[in-house]
Amino acid sequence: MTGDQPVLYLLGTGAQPVLTIAAAVEQAQADGWRVCLGLTPTAARWLHPYLAGLEALTGAPVRSHYKLPGEEDVWPTADVVLLAPATFNTINRWALGLTDSFVVGYAAEALGRGIPTVALPCVNAALAAHPQYARSVETLRLAGARVVLPETNTAPGQDDTPDFGWALALHEARNALQHPAP
Numbered sequence: 001m002t003g004d005q006p007v008l009y010l011l012g013t014g015a016q017p018v019l020t021i022a023a024a025v026e027q028a029q030a031d032g033w034r035v036c037l038g039l040t041p042t043a044a045r046w047l048h049p050y051l052a053g054l055e056a057l058t059g060a061p062v063r064s065h066y067k068l069p070g071e072e073d074v075w076p077t078a079d080v081v082l083l084a085p086a087t088f089n090t091i092n093r094w095a096l097g098l099t100d101s102f103v104v105g106y107a108a109e110a111l112g113r114g115i116p117t118v119a120l121p122c123v124n125a126a127l128a129a130h131p132q133y134a135r136s137v138e139t140l141r142l143a144g145a146r147v148v149l150p151e152t153n154t155a156p157g158q159d160d161t162p163d164f165g166w167a168l169a170l171h172e173a174r175n176a177l178q179h180p181a182p
Contacts, residue, residue, distance in 0.1 A: 005032060005033060008080050008081075009080070009082065010084070012085060013089075013103060039063070079177055091147075095140050146175075146181075
């Protein structure tokens with residue numbers, strides 16, 4: 001923990017709710033978190049006009065790529081990792097250990113380091129019905145991740161959920177901090 005504030009790595013992917021991630025950062029900060037924001041390259045491209053504002057809001061650089069060899073880490077150590085929104089592709093790549101992006105790579109390392117890790121997927125009903133998705137969720141849970149599945153899926157073909165559960169995701173992150181998995 002940095003000072004009295006626990007550090008939350010909020011890692012967002014290219015799903016429509018990432019467009020409201022600033023509100024999630026503000027909610028987390030109001031809850032007492034120090035937030036470091038990481039984005040997949042797609043999410044960073046979508047939020048490109050707002051990156052400077054997000055950096056000002058968090059007080060830290062927004063990361064979307066691995067640091068270069070020998071580069072000093074610019075973020076404090078994470079107390080909890082929250083991967084939200086997590087796309088179908090991200091959940092599957094994470095479960096399979098395919099770490100070609102900073103966000104997926106850090107989430108994979110967090111599990112190996114024992115850092116409490118929570119994911120809130122944003123996956124439409126058609127993709128959620130794919131057999132690999134259920135296997136990936138189970139793999140991640142067995143590895144220690146808290147994968148919180150929404151109670152309802154979106155209609156086939158939709159890319160977002162009407163009311164993405166930022167409050168639920170942050171609640172689960174707080175629970176993960178207070179009650180880490182054994």
